[in-house]
Amino acid sequence: MSDQHQPLHSANQRVDIEYRRKKNAEEMRYQITSFSMMLFLTFVAFAAVGLKGMTATFTVPFILLLAVVQVIFQLYYFMHMNKKGHEAPSLFLYSGALVGFVTILTFITIVWW
Template sequence: MANQQINSGNPRVDIEYRRRKSAEEMRYQMVSFAIMIFLTLIAFATVAIKGFTAWFTAPFIILLAVVQVIFQLYYFMHMSHKGHEAPSLFLYSGLLVGIITILTFSTIIWW
């Protein structure tokens, strides 16, 4: 009877549940941070190595930047949690408008 845990069934009140969730969230953030540092080192190495051309280096660094933005949004800005649907809608709408604008101006300049 001494080992019996009090579990209220309410996640907002259950302290042990909140501690586990906080530890899990911190673990995700640390792993994400390590991955972002690794991607940054890859970008620096790509520029430092003289064997790569500019036609490879520039798109590759942009790709790494896009991956880092995704990590930033989902892990550091908590966009993966419930209740962030409206900010997600606005971010993705802005992204869509930005991509369409870039494509529009690129086609105007190239043709």
Template sequence: MANLHPNSGDPKVTYEYRRKKHAEEMRMQVITFTMMIFFTVIAFAAVGAGFSKWFIVPFVLLLAVVQVIFQLYYFMHMSHKGHEAPQLFMYSGVIVGFVTILAFVTIIWW
């Protein structure tokens, strides 16, 4: 279990450095969260305001996609290194799912 302590050097320094890094990351998370709330409010407001369907549908879908990217990359840490395989499989899942949905909204019509 030699890899339990990957941080070589002075443990005290690295510890404080890590604390600081975590705190910084946490601030990013809160900003992300604020933006997600903001997007959600806009999406609901757009529907509540009664814009045209042709504006609302692409607009709220775009907001949803952006929000989900935030979730995945910041809340679920997919932006960190060591997430190459998770990314590959999440994107593959998204592609398969997208093709499925595309088929169901285009070639099931009767």
């Protein structure tokens, strides 16, 4: 039986404590892994800026890509958007991101043409 379908409380309190410890340990592993990846991506971004051979036409999109990856890590692991019950906040968040993206794209298009 998967962990998602287990009841939150059983008749045995020891089972509840062990289940919570297991889930907390798993969650902490995800948090530490995500934090380590974000630190690594930050160091890669600093290295991309610090290297003399990199041009701005490569560095700027590369850093923006790393920023998008870090935002995804932030949303899904630190803000717990990967958990059940966060569908409505996810909808509003992604709708706002879409409106922001379209607005920026609109202004860039107006300025360039």
